[in-house]
Amino acid sequence: MNDKEITRELYESIGVDVHKHEPDAARLVVHGNEVVGAHLVPGLKVETAEKTDGIEAEIRITRGVKIEKPVQLCFGVLPETGLQHIRLNLDVEQDAKASVVAHCTFPNAVEVEHKMDATIQIGPGAEYGYFERHVHGPHGGVNVIPKAKINLEERARFKTEFELIKGRVGKLDIDYEVTCHAESVLELMARISGRGDDSIVIHETGHLLGENARAVLQSYIALRETAKAVVYNTITAHARGARGHVDCKEIVQGEALAKAVPIVEVNHPGAHVTHEAAIGSVDSKQLQTLLSRGLNEDEATDLIIEGMLS
Amino acid sequence: MGILEVRDVVLKLGGKDVINHLTIDFWEGHIHALVGPNGAGKSTLANVIMGLPGYTDYEGDIIFKEESLKDLPIDERARRGITLGWQEPARFEGLTVYRFIIAGAKVKTSERVKEVLAEVGLSPENYMNRAMDKTLSGGERKRIEVASILAMEPKLVLMDEPDSGIDVEAIERIFSTIKGLKAKGTTVVLITHSLAVLEQAEHAFLICHGQLIDKGSVGEIEKYFKSKCISCNHQNVPDFGDAL
Numbered sequence: 001m002n003d004k005e006i007t008r009e010l011y012e013s014i015g016v017d018v019h020k021h022e023p024d025a026a027r028l029v030v031h032g033n034e035v036v037g038a039h040l041v042p043g044l045k046v047e048t049a050e051k052t053d054g055i056e057a058e059i060r061i062t063r064g065v066k067i068e069k070p071v072q073l074c075f076g077v078l079p080e081t082g083l084q085h086i087r088l089n090l091d092v093e094q095d096a097k098a099s100v101v102a103h104c105t106f107p108n109a110v111e112v113e114h115k116m117d118a119t120i121q122i123g124p125g126a127e128y129g130y131f132e133r134h135v136h137g138p139h140g141g142v143n144v145i146p147k148a149k150i151n152l153e154e155r156a157r158f159k160t161e162f163e164l165i166k167g168r169v170g171k172l173d174i175d176y177e178v179t180c181h182a183e184s185v186l187e188l189m190a191r192i193s194g195r196g197d198d199s200i201v202i203h204e205t206g207h208l209l210g211e212n213a214r215a216v217l218q219s220y221i222a223l224r225e226t227a228k229a230v231v232y233n234t235i236t237a238h239a240r241g242a243r244g245h246v247d248c249k250e251i252v253q254g255e256a257l258a259k260a261v262p263i264v265e266v267n268h269p270g271a272h273v274t275h276e277a278a279i280g281s282v283d284s285k286q287l288q289t290l291l292s293r294g295l296n297e298d299e300a301t302d303l304i305i306e307g308m309l310s
Numbered sequence: 311m312g313i314l315e316v317r318d319v320v321l322k323l324g325g326k327d328v329i330n331h332l333t334i335d336f337w338e339g340h341i342h343a344l345v346g347p348n349g350a351g352k353s354t355l356a357n358v359i360m361g362l363p364g365y366t367d368y369e370g371d372i373i374f375k376e377e378s379l380k381d382l383p384i385d386e387r388a389r390r391g392i393t394l395g396w397q398e399p400a401r402f403e404g405l406t407v408y409r410f411i412i413a414g415a416k417v418k419t420s421e422r423v424k425e426v427l428a429e430v431g432l433s434p435e436n437y438m439n440r441a442m443d444k445t446l447s448g449g450e451r452k453r454i455e456v457a458s459i460l461a462m463e464p465k466l467v468l469m470d471e472p473d474s475g476i477d478v479e480a481i482e483r484i485f486s487t488i489k490g491l492k493a494k495g496t497t498v499v500l501i502t503h504s505l506a507v508l509e510q511a512e513h514a515f516l517i518c519h520g521q522l523i524d525k526g527s528v529g530e531i532e533k534y535f536k537s538k539c540i541s542c543n544h545q546n547v548p549d550f551g552d553a554l
Contacts, residue, residue, distance in 0.1 A: 283400070284363070285396075285400040286400045286401075286402055288362055288363075288384060289396065289399070289400045290413060290414065291383070291384035291385040291388060292360055292384055292385075292387075292388050292392075292393050292394045293388060293393060293413065293414025293458060293462050294385060294388040294389045294393075294414055294462065295385060295413060295414060296385050297385065299413075300385075303405065303409070303413055304402070306404070306405070306409075307402050307403055307404030307405035307409075307442075308403065308404055309404070310404040310405070
């Protein structure tokens, strides 16, 4: 297949018509460790280097530039086996603003590894939003290992959502660590649905170093059959006015196993961090309401989980 | 013969008789009221009829359209045409009103959802995409619950305390919806200790301590309830509710 055909097939696997791309929106398409499509806009600088063991990408959003339309990223592996390793350096310079919608698709995976090692720098007053949606096949043969070190300078804002609710998870091991300076705002959210023998491990850490820095870490996970999930959400607060909240909800069905470990460390009297974690079966009142409308137990459970993960 | 026959039902919870040899017939297409003081066993009977967990181990029998409900789970009872309007409707974080209503609707179209929302006095434009969460008031959730029942088109509706936690305008809407259900041939059972709700019914059953004390016209039962029950200090068995 040539690059156009690969691009089209990657987008088809996530239900997107490649011909309907907005011409003025930036995009980057990576299959395996090769760039197969790219379109840039002013203020967005991308340099890539294809290596034998992965791909290196330097992305820079230059000072003061505000990119109106979300940058579209598509990462994927179409064959049943393969390795995709992305080493990313992202720099959102002072007062710049951009958002990214990334689709990661592995529709036929039997033995695929998708690794990302990212260093992300959000400059003073800059804003960066990152929405990552995974579409996996039915086999669960994907090993997803995203790791990121993120630094938010003063007044920076960083919001990310990780969604994996279509297809089998396979193995997922997220590790994000974020340093937040004064007046910065961090929001991390993960919404994941696991089944079969899927394995989910999440480490998310926010260090509130500066005054009035704020962070919210949220994880919503549904587990069925023999799937397992362990969530470590950590917020440390070290300055006056720092505020943080950790929220983890997990629904467990069948033989699934869930563990939530919220860690809160406060070492300044003017800081405040809260946490809540709830693990259990579906809410009995919700379930009985839907059963009393004629849905069977599976349909009702699916709908409740759909709500929690929406 | 009624559409729903409760035949000598006994239910023990925590070693106590909460339904005590109760026999009642509900007539097809009529509006009935089950009235009685708090803890009399009214909601418990509704839970038994619906087959909720913890309320299925009863003696006697419950017959719906000549079929025993014994051993039928909630969803099977619902598919036969029975449903329950909850005293305190559930919240569904993350689901829209549209998604909730259409899930149990007999006709699964957005037009049908709009119709039932309009019928309970909620503007479809404002409510179709609202989240079924804590941003809705008690009255709004109650009306959405009734809209979902309308969309389901059941044969028999058990409405547990339809006036609880809602304002005057909402209760008037719910009363008119109850009459609309009857007009379509649906049997309605109102569970209440409110005289305003009782007055919406055609027939009434007075329950105390899980037993049928009296039955008859709404006027007769209202008179008895006002004169004997409101002032009575009789200690009923508390409802076990969600503790089960």
